[in-house]
Amino acid sequence: MSGPDQGELLRAPLFHTPRNPFLQDHALESYWDGGLLIRDGRIAASGDFETIRAANPSATITDLRGGFLLPGLIDTHIHFPQLRIIGGLGRTLLDWLEECALPEEARMADESHARRIAQGFVHALASHGTTTALVFGAHFAAATAELFEAGAKAGLRIVSGMVLSDRKLRPELHQTPEAAYRDSSDLVRCFHGRGRLLYAVTPRFALSTSEAMLEVCQTLRREHEGLRFQTHLNENSQEIAEAAKLFPWAPDYLAVYERFGVGGRGAVMAHNVHPTASEIERLAAAGTAVAHCPCSNAALGSGLFDLKRHIEAGVRVALGTDIGGGIGFGLLKEALQAYLLQRIAPNGALLDAAHMLYLATRAGAEALGLETDIGDFQPGKAADLVYIKPPADGPLSAVLERTETPDQALAAIFTLAGAESVSQVRVEGSIVYKCASTNP
Numbered sequence: 001m002s003g004p005d006q007g008e009l010l011r012a013p014l015f016h017t018p019r020n021p022f023l024q025d026h027a028l029e030s031y032w033d034g035g036l037l038i039r040d041g042r043i044a045a046s047g048d049f050e051t052i053r054a055a056n057p058s059a060t061i062t063d064l065r066g067g068f069l070l071p072g073l074i075d076t077h078i079h080f081p082q083l084r085i086i087g088g089l090g091r092t093l094l095d096w097l098e099e100c101a102l103p104e105e106a107r108m109a110d111e112s113h114a115r116r117i118a119q120g121f122v123h124a125l126a127s128h129g130t131t132t133a134l135v136f137g138a139h140f141a142a143a144t145a146e147l148f149e150a151g152a153k154a155g156l157r158i159v160s161g162m163v164l165s166d167r168k169l170r171p172e173l174h175q176t177p178e179a180a181y182r183d184s185s186d187l188v189r190c191f192h193g194r195g196r197l198l199y200a201v202t203p204r205f206a207l208s209t210s211e212a213m214l215e216v217c218q219t220l221r222r223e224h225e226g227l228r229f230q231t232h233l234n235e236n237s238q239e240i241a242e243a244a245k246l247f248p249w250a251p252d253y254l255a256v257y258e259r260f261g262v263g264g265r266g267a268v269m270a271h272n273v274h275p276t277a278s279e280i281e282r283l284a285a286a287g288t289a290v291a292h293c294p295c296s297n298a299a300l301g302s303g304l305f306d307l308k309r310h311i312e313a314g315v316r317v318a319l320g321t322d323i324g325g326g327i328g329f330g331l332l333k334e335a336l337q338a339y340l341l342q343r344i345a346p347n348g349a350l351l352d353a354a355h356m357l358y359l360a361t362r363a364g365a366e367a368l369g370l371e372t373d374i375g376d377f378q379p380g381k382a383a384d385l386v387y388i389k390p391p392a393d394g395p396l397s398a399v400l401e402r403t404e405t406p407d408q409a410l411a412a413i414f415t416l417a418g419a420e421s422v423s424q425v426r427v428e429g430s431i432v433y434k435c436a437s438t439n440p
Helices: 049-055 081-086 093-109 111-127 142-156 177-191 212-223 237-246 253-260 278-286 294-299 307-313 330-342 355-360 363-366 395-400 405-415
Strands: 008-011 013-016 030-033 035-040 042-048 058-061 068-071 071-079 130-135 155-161 197-203 226-235 268-270 289-292 317-319 383-387 422-429 430-434
Touching: 008 049, 030 035, 035 049, 042 049, 042 405, 049 268, 058 237, 068 142, 068 307, 071 081, 071 268, 071 289, 071 317, 071 363, 081 093, 081 111, 081 130, 093 111, 093 237, 093 268, 111 130, 111 142, 111 422, 111 430, 130 363, 142 155, 142 177, 142 197, 142 212, 155 226, 177 197, 177 212, 212 253, 226 253, 226 363, 237 253, 237 405, 253 278, 278 294, 278 307, 289 363, 294 330, 294 363, 307 317, 317 363, 330 355, 355 405, 395 405
Parallel strands: 008 058, 013 068, 071 130, 130 155, 155 197, 197 226, 226 268, 268 289, 289 317
Antiparallel strands: 008 035, 013 030, 035 042, 068 383, 383 422, 422 430
């Protein structure tokens, strides 16, 4: 007897990091002739193909040799309304917001425009191997709903929320605290926990949110179980100075958010390029995660992220592409940029392939409080995966022909693989993206 009840056994080299390589040696698990058994959308077994086949002789075998299996990639900081402004180079953060980001975000008031952007956005995520994303929605409830609907239709895991601001932006992007609470509550009831969707309370940053608006954020998290939280922290020196003027009672930027109790597990602060020692210690103690966005930090000239200080203090760190301040949807490229910048940063952390894979997968699951469900190939977790199969005539294929160890192959994938190498993407075992030009 064979069929779906017996499971599908994928055969290909596979890599995953069920342990944290910053804390443990030998965190990378790899199998040249790997097997991944999927049953009812979950991982039933992973490891050596022959061993798994012997224990599950009735499973349907899908031969994917010629490519590589990785856990689904997890993006912990990205802006859905900014799809069309990627490449706005030559500016610092606040100038870029004023000249590039905010005018585009104001266009999200047009619901049909928001629908088109949402559809293109979720397709870009999937085609780059991203199965889960923590996304800044729009400043408009209807546009944010379009993102959720597009994510649900595409089958992705989308964690998002309407962006809350009531000052210092374009007037059309402001809400009153009362309207923000009403619209956010409606969105929570409609989308939080629906299928693969989760809601994240999303104040843009302290500069654009008054104390009354931050109180709304606090209330929403208290009233609804399981909401995530996301915002920006210590991205740019000018931003930090402005926050100090707006909140003179706060000893530092993090203290603004702390007063309203919005940190802790399930909270992700983007960037944190310029933290104080005290802020790092408090982030670690609270369990608040940081989304490291190396491409955006470089493109906007924000600075070099001190990864080693965060890791040594015990702060959870994952990766974010930060579209559209970032330069693309590829988390593989983001991990490579993290590696490159750490190589030249004072006190930089020396990363290897295991660190890059962890930052792009399991670390994101931990940041979102989803590590028991996604992030690696341990049995019982959701079968979220990306199948990397580079074009036969490309440089990555040429490099992989001569690699002798799994570490070498994985390093080559992070260095050379882009969207052209993403052949298939699955969420809970179901195909959510398949490249038309490759087989399978």
